[in-house]
Amino acid sequence: MVDDNMDRFGFTISTGRQIDYESNDRSIAEYILDKEPSFRLCIECGGCSATCTTGNFTGFSLRELNILIKRGENDKVRQNLKKCMLCGKCTLVCPRGVNTRNIVVLAKEAFQKSDEYAI
Amino acid sequence: MNKHVVVIGGGVAGLEVAGQLSKAGIDVTLIEKETKTGGNLNKWYKLFPDRRKSSEIKEYLDGITLNRGINLLTNTTIEMFNRNRNHLLITTNGGKELVADAIVVATGFDLFKSARKEEYGYGIYDNVFTSADLEEMFRNGKIALANGTVPETIGIIHCVGSRDEKAGNLYCSKLCCVTAVKQAIEIREYLPESKVFCFYMDMRMGGAFYEELYREAQEKWGVSFIRGKVSEASETIEGKLLIKVEDTLAGRPLKMKLDLLVLMAGMEMSEGGKKIAGIGGLNTGENRFFAATDNHFGSNISNIDGIFYAGTCTAPMNITETISHARAAVVEVIDYLKDGR
Numbered sequence: 017m018v019d020d021n022m023d024r025f026g027f028t029i030s031t032g033r034q035i036d037y038e039s040n041d042r043s044i045a046e047y048i049l050d051k052e053p054s055f056r057l058c059i060e061c062g063g064c065s066a067t068c069t070t071g072n073f074t075g076f077s078l079r080e081l082n083i084l085i086k087r088g089e090n091d092k093v094r095q096n097l098k099k100c101m102l103c104g105k106c107t108l109v110c111p112r113g114v115n116t117r118n119i120v121v122l123a124k125e126a127f128q129k130s131d132e133y134a135i
Numbered sequence: 136m137n138k139h140v141v142v143i144g145g146g147v148a149g150l151e152v153a154g155q156l157s158k159a160g161i162d163v164t165l166i167e168k169e170t171k172t173g174g175n176l177n178k179w180y181k182l183f184p185d186r187r188k189s190s191e192i193k194e195y196l197d198g199i200t201l202n203r204g205i206n207l208l209t210n211t212t213i214e215m216f217n218r219n220r221n222h223l224l225i226t227t228n229g230g231k232e233l234v235a236d237a238i239v240v241a242t243g244f245d246l247f248k249s250a251r252k253e254e255y256g257y258g259i260y261d262n263v264f265t266s267a268d269l270e271e272m273f274r275n276g277k278i279a280l281a282n283g284t285v286p287e288t289i290g291i292i293h294c295v296g297s298r299d300e301k302a303g304n305l306y307c308s309k310l311c312c313v314t315a316v317k318q319a320i321e322i323r324e325y326l327p328e329s330k331v332f333c334f335y336m337d338m339r340m341g342g343a344f345y346e347e348l349y350r351e352a353q354e355k356w357g358v359s360f361i362r363g364k365v366s367e368a369s370e371t372i373e374g375k376l377l378i379k380v381e382d383t384l385a386g387r388p389l390k391m392k393l394d395l396l397v398l399m400a401g402m403e404m405s406e407g408g409k410k411i412a413g414i415g416g417l418n419t420g421e422n423r424f425f426a427a428t429d430n431h432f433g434s435n436i437s438n439i440d441g442i443f444y445a446g447t448c449t450a451p452m453n454i455t456e457t458i459s460h461a462r463a464a465v466v467e468v469i470d471y472l473k474d475g476r
Contacts, residue, residue: 059298059336059337060383061336061363061383062362062363062380062382062383063363063364063365063366064366064381065381065383065388066363066364066366066367066379066380066381066388066389067379068388071381071388072388077381077386077387077388079381079383080386109254109301109364109367110300110301111294111299111300111302111336112300113300
């Protein structure tokens with residue numbers, strides 16, 4: 017156990033950079049996969065992010081969000097999701113036929129429904 | 136009476152089949168829709184992995200066929216198939232009737248029509264070319280932009296019409312990655328001052344000496360490889376090509392102005408092959424190529440007795456594989472003809 021006073025002592029606890037696969041919560045990914053099976057087909061080519069208007073001006077990358085959702089790195093995803101304008105250009109580009117726009121919609125929905133992430 | 140086999144298609148596979156069957160003492164009629172044989176081979180100047188001239192392969196193929204007096208019908212297509220007991224009857228576009236003991240379909244592939252990927256601007260912007268166009272430039276010994284000037288920055292886009300649901304092709308054409316590497320090296324040879332960038336989704340370097348060629352492109356020729364699918368190209372006011380891609384390994388969108396863009400067109404079932412499939416009742420797969428009757432043993436054998444396949448009408452293949460597949464077809468045909476027919 018880390019002593020509650022430790023933060024006053026001049027030390028910080030650094031959280032690991034590893035994706036902790038077992039501990040991570042993949043319920044958001046499961047929610048999306050259940051309703052949009054094409055989510056499985058992403059090969060991380062980045063076509064969606066290349067064409068994305070938002071991505072050219074903010075840190076938004078749908079490709080990156082896809083993989084983070086699948087790994088259960090949900091905090092970063094949640095902050096970024098709201099940047100998407102749902103224009104759907106990514107869906108036109110995707111060579112795998114992933115319904116990318118719907119993934120954003122479903123991810124938002126999943127976060128809304130989840131107790132853990134609800135505002 | 137001597138057995139007679141009709142081979143449809145005078146590309147690499149058809150010529151190899153015709154030559155080997157003829158060597159085995161079988162009468163062969165080779166049908167070619169164009170005025171001359173060679174097929175897609177004629178479009179290429181030099182070949183991977185050793186950059187030997189395609190004309191050398193053509194010379195070998197002509198040597199075992201045309202120069203040995205094979206019955207060649209050029210400007211000829213098939214209009215009808217019929218069966219008369221153990222014989223297959225073929226009617227050509229000229230109304231000629233051929234009686235065959237067996238048929239080998241070697242109708243090959245067509246290059247993906249790059250204009251279909253409108254977002255890359257082939258046929259819209261002057262300086263977007265295909266891999267086949269570039270071969271033509273190599274043959275002419277001159278790589279130039281539409282206005283005659285020499286390009287300094289060249290981009291090569293992989294997977295144009297391959298692994299692309301939007302193009303209706305889920306499969307990998309297998310040869311475009313190594314063709315991109317070969318052509319990148321050749322551009323650097325012709326234009327030592329140029330910079331070449333390959334945009335890829337995955338580098339599929341599975342063939343013999345492919346990986347070595349990839350290394351050579353990096354090590355000796357300084358070709359840059361950027362992992363990301365180009366989403367679109369547009370023309371700038373100064374006539375350059377502006378591409379948009381995500382540099383997926385850097386995790387950032389990337390834009391780049393290029394002088395010239397080369398599209399690595401994939402392979403599709405040929406129009407001729409589709410027509411034969413229709414009139415012959417031959418099974419094709421989801422990828423539209425002829426379907427094997429068995430994935431391990433039956434890639435030369437069709438669903439119709441006496442009709443066999445050779446080469447890229449069944450799947451994308453390089454020339455080495457095409458020659459092997461053609462020879463395998465010959466084994467099947469000889470076996471079939473021996474069978475008391």
